[in-house]
Amino acid sequence: MQTFTRDRFTWLAYALLGYFAYFQAAPGPLMPFIRGELNLSYAAGGLHLSAFALGMIGGGLSAPRLASRWGRRAVLWGGAIGMGLGALLFVAGRHPAVTIAGTLVMGGVGTLLLVMIQATLSDRHGAQRATAITESNMLAILCAGLLPLLVGLFEGTPVGWRGAIYA
DSSP states (O other): OOOOOOOHHHHHHHHHHHHHHHHHTSHHHHHHHHHHHHTOOHHHHHHHHHHHHHHHHHHHHHHHHHHHHHOHHHHHHHHHHHHHHHHHHHHHOSSHHHHHHHHHHHHHHHHHHHHHHHHHHHHHHGGGHHHHHHHHHHHHHHHHHHHHHHHHHHHTSTTOTTHHHHO
16 A cells, blocks of 8 residues: 655645635624624624525536636635635625625635645545545644634634634
8 A cells, every 4th residue: 555645735735725614614603793793684694604605606616617727726726815805805894795795705716725625635646535635624624613712712802803814
């Protein structure tokens, strides 16, 4: 049996999946703060999560075409940058249209990042792809669990709950 080797790209892919998972976990724990600041109903708050899901569907459907046209590398980095920008729109927006648009962007381009990570890890590690994907998902779980902890930690500071995103 061949030894599993984690090269620089593998570690980068793991980190990017952790980054994706961290921001993917954001809408739920942050929604009470957004709803409170913008005086939103539960239904309006729920639109954020629906927009994220809709974005994920669009991102998943468009990923193969975008990768064919622009290449996986460009789509991967575009997804990473877009996920961060969407998160900033979500937490910095002062109007529901902006915060909902932020979650739509997070879901759409974040899914591009997710798809490119899984595809490139699978291609790079071939028969050992299960190891790479399992390890990357373990880090993703840890990062997704970190966000609610940081929200609670930052809420009690002058930075406030937004510090969990800005961190």
